[in-house]
């Protein structure tokens with residue numbers, strides 16, 4: 001049977017037990033946690049969906065482990081749909097509560113589904129504290145800005161490479177940073193260092209989240225507990241004030257995706273979103289310098305240009 005895949009990003013809670021200085025959710029307007037009643041509604045929506053038969057569900061926050069009970073409830077419900085729909089899960093987590101991450105993983109795996117995690121450079125995150133069972137299912141994002149980019153050293157990269165991380169490693173800019181405050185030569189040195197180390201690194205100098213949400217996976221719907229469907233996780237951060245693409249009570253997933261595609265095409269000629277980093281990168285006008293310095297060295301370099 002043909003697979004029609006929908007990426008569903010669930011903002012389960014906006015609460016968090018960490019306080020990462022780069023977090024784009026700092027100061028964001030908070031929507032309430034998803035409760036069981038809402039999850040019942042979402043379940044019915046997925047159940048009655050006629051076009052999409054595969055759902056890649058991002059268990060998103062805030063910190064999703066704080067919504068563990070809701071995640072377990074959702075999984076229990078979705079199990080009823082095992083014969084008609086395919087599920088896969090992703091979860092970015094600060095991994096402070098590794099036990100909760102493991103419990104969630106087990107609850108997913110025992111139903112025959114897969115989950116992958118994204119870890120990132122939290123202040124206290126030490127990979128050696130994370131069980132291998134989690135690491136092998138994890139990718140790692142290093143979010144860099146002008147305050148922390150000097151920590152991207154040979155040692156750091158070796159540590160990441162020598163760890164049990166099973167997924168890729170992405171070096172990506174803090175979406176709210178103005179990269180132009182980092183000398184272009186320093187960024188190209190980082191890229192050269194990464195290139196020297198070869199293999200599985202993926203360096204993305206565009207705003208990866210923004211381009212992913214608008215361009216890469218157009219069949220993606222972010223769901224808030226208010227019932228709103230949004231084109232982007234950062235809806236509450238004021239990036240897209242008019243970026244709602246539907247409501248759980250009135251819009252089918254297919255309609256929401258069609259609205260998203262339409263909205264993405266209106267946002268700009270390139271389809272890039274208008275998020276702050278994008279603006280910062282474009283206005284910084286130094287990406288060319290970086291490209292010149294790294295040309296031919298690193299094929300995976302993707303840059304934002306207007």
Ligand SMILES: C[S@@+](CC[C@H](N)C(=O)[O-])C[C@H]1O[C@@H](n2cnc3c(N)ncnc32)[C@H](O)[C@@H]1O
Nearest residue numbers: 022023024061062063092093094120174175176
């Ligand atoms: C907002 S967090 C929510 C999930 C979880 N609390 C976590 O940190 O993984 C989702 C992802 O966004 C990343 N992130 C947070 N602030 C960012 C920023 N300013 N720029 C780029 N990525 C950011 C996090 O590192 C994480 O991978």
Ligand code: SF4
Nearest residue numbers: 016018020023062094
């Ligand atoms: S753990 Fe995630 S949600 Fe919490 S402050 Fe850090 S980046 Fe933000």
